[in-house]
Amino acid sequence: MWKLYAVLSAVFAALTSILAKIGIKGVDANLATAIRTTVILFLSWGIVFAIGEHHAIRSLTRHNWTFLILSGLATGLSWLFYYKAIALGDVSKVAPIDKSSIVLTLILSYLILGEPFTPKTLLAGGLVVAGTFLLLGK
Template structure:
């Protein structure tokens, strides 16, 4: 079932690039990021209240809060740089380079989470990096 969610994530991520490229025409990218973030904020909290998940706030540990906040900062910075890149670059070059984050994530998961780097995973990451260079050059 996880792969269905992952495919939906990929679909909506691709729509994000196309819709954002159209939406940021003539707009300050930081303003565009703030508007996008507001929409996501409303959508995310709507889901929390719909599922009655807000009761889980009290059970979050200091570590949960710390790493969720750091993840939010990383996400915000990613979006700010992504929108700036989209505004001045081609979607067909910006999006693949952004998706090179998959290879970086694999490396970081090995270094920081102790995940095993298999030959299959390493080859896949190298193919992603190679494909990225083919698309952007």
């Protein structure tokens, strides 16, 4: 099931880039990010309340709160920089650079989480880097 969710994530991430580029025309990137974030806020809390998970807030630990807040800050900064980048550049050039985060994630998952590098992950990471440079080339 996680693979389906991952594919859906990729589809909606692609739509996000295209829809954002269309919607950001003539709009400050920070304002656009704030509007997008507000929509996400209402959508997320709506789902949490609709499925009854809001009661689980009480069971969150300080550790949960700390890392969820740090993750939220990282997400917010990522979105702010992404919107600024697509406001100034082509989505077809910005998106591959943004998706090179895959390689950074592989490295950080190894260093921080102790997840192993395998020949497959090394090859895939190398191909992502090569593909990014290929797409950015003239």
